Amino acid sequence: MILEQLETSAAEFERATGWALKREGACKGTVCVPLPPRVHAGSPGNERVDVEAVAGRLGMPLVHDDVAGVWALGPESAITGRALTTAAAPDLELPDFDGNPFRLSSLLGQKVLLVSWASW
Amino acid sequence: MREELHPYGLEIVTVALDTAGGDAARPFVEKAAPRHPSLLDQAHSVDAAFGVVNVPNGVWIDEHGMIVRPAEPAFPGRNPVTAKFREMSLDGLPDDVADMLREVKKFRTDPDGYVAMVRDWVTRGSESPYALGPEAVIERSQPRSLDTARAAAHFELGQHFHRGGDHGRAVVHWREAHRLQPENWTYKRQAWNFEDPVRQGPTDVYDSCWIADVKRFGAENYYPPVVP
Numbered sequence: 519m520i521l522e523q524l525e526t527s528a529a530e531f532e533r534a535t536g537w538a539l540k541r542e543g544a545c546k547g548t549v550c551v552p553l554p555p556r557v558h559a560g561s562p563g564n565e566r567v568d569v570e571a572v573a574g575r576l577g578m579p580l581v582h583d584d585v586a587g588v589w590a591l592g593p594e595s596a597i598t599g600r601a602l603t604t605a606a607a608p609d610l611e612l613p614d615f616d617g618n619p620f621r622l623s624s625l626l627g628q629k630v631l632l633v634s635w636a637s638w
Numbered sequence: 639m640r641e642e643l644h645p646y647g648l649e650i651v652t653v654a655l656d657t658a659g660g661d662a663a664r665p666f667v668e669k670a671a672p673r674h675p676s677l678l679d680q681a682h683s684v685d686a687a688f689g690v691v692n693v694p695n696g697v698w699i700d701e702h703g704m705i706v707r708p709a710e711p712a713f714p715g716r717n718p719v720t721a722k723f724r725e726m727s728l729d730g731l732p733d734d735v736a737d738m739l740r741e742v743k744k745f746r747t748d749p750d751g752y753v754a755m756v757r758d759w760v761t762r763g764s765e766s767p768y769a770l771g772p773e774a775v776i777e778r779s780q781p782r783s784l785d786t787a788r789a790a791a792h793f794e795l796g797q798h799f800h801r802g803g804d805h806g807r808a809v810v811h812w813r814e815a816h817r818l819q820p821e822n823w824t825y826k827r828q829a830w831n832f833e834d835p836v837r838q839g840p841t842d843v844y845d846s847c848w849i850a851d852v853k854r855f856g857a858e859n860y861y862p863p864v865v866p
Contacts, residue, residue: 577787579784581788583807594787605775607699610687613677625699629647629649630698632699
C-alpha cells in the first residue's frame with residue numbers, strides 16, 4: 519500500500535491490506551488482533567487509521583522513500599510468520615484483458631484453481 | 639483440463655503477472671482463447687496475497703472460499719514449451735543459450751501428477767487427501783519474516799516509481815526487494831526482464847541474473863516438488 523501520509527481511511531486500509539478494523543481489533547478471515555486504543559478514530563463511516571500503530575501491531579513494515587517522500591506498507595509478518603494469516607481466500611479484484619473488473623468472490627460455490635503465470 | 643473438469647464444478651482463473659501491462663501476455667491469451675476468467679495483475683498482488691514466488695503457480699480454493707492448497711508450482715496440463723526445451727539438442731547453440739537450456743532440462747516438473755491431484759479433488763472434494771485443512775494450508779504457505787514483508791514493500795515502491803516514469807528509482811527498490819527475498823523469482827524475473835527481455839542475462843543494473851541464480855539455488859529447486 520503506497521501512502522503519502524501515515525493516516526488513511528478504514529475503508530482504504532481494508533481494501534489495500536485485507537484487514538478490517540472492528541471494535542474487537544484488526545480482523546482478517548477468522549483472525550482478530552486487539553489494537554491499542556485510539557488507533558482508529560472519527561465518525562462511523564469516516565474512520566481514520568493511525569497506520570504506524572496498526573503496522574507495528576501486525577508486523578507490517580513501513581518503508582520510506584526519502585527522495586519522493588512516500589511510504590509503502592508491506593504485508594503482515596507477526597501473526598503466523600507465513601504468507602497466509604488465514605486460510606480464507608482474500609477477495610482479489612483484478613481486471614480481465616478487456617479491462618473489466620473481476621472479483622474472485624464471484625466464484626463462490628465453485629472450486630477454483632487460481633493459476634499465476636507470466637510471459638517473461 | 640478446464641473443459642474436462644468444469645462440468646464437475648471446477649473453474650480455472652489465470653492471472654498474468656506483468657508490471658508492463660497486458661501487451662506482452664495478450665498474444666498468449668488470444669491464442670489460447672480461454673473460456674475461463676483470464677486476468678491481469680500489474681501490481682503482482684498475488685505475491686503478497688497468496689505467497690506466490692515463481693510462475694507457474696497454483697492455489698486451490700474450495701466452494702466456501704477457503705484455500706485448500708496454498709501457492710505451489712502448478713502445471714495444469716503439459717506445457718508444450720517445456721516439452722520442446724526438453725527435447726532440444728544443445729548442439730550448435732551459442733554457449734550462453736546452451737548453458738540456459740542445460741539448466742532448464744534439470745527442472746523437475748510433473749504435469750500429469752498435478753492434473754491427477756486436481757482431478758481427485760474435483761471428484762472427491764474435502765475427502766481428497768490433497769485438499770488440506772486450514773492449519774496445514776497456513777503452515778505450507780511461504781515463510782514470511784519481517785524482511786520478506788519489507789521486500790514486498792520495496793517491490794511495491796519500485797512498481798510505483800516505474801509506473802510514474804522513474805525507472806531509475808524503481809531499480810533502487812527492486813534491488814532491495816531482491817536482496818531481502820532472494821528466493822522470490824517473480825520479483826527478480828520481472829525486474830531483469832526490463833533490462834534484457836530475451837535472456838534476463840547479466841547487466842550493470844542488477845547484481846545477479848537468471849542463469850547465475852538458477853545455478854546458485856540449483857535448477858532442481860527452481861520448481862520445488864509438489865508435496866501431496
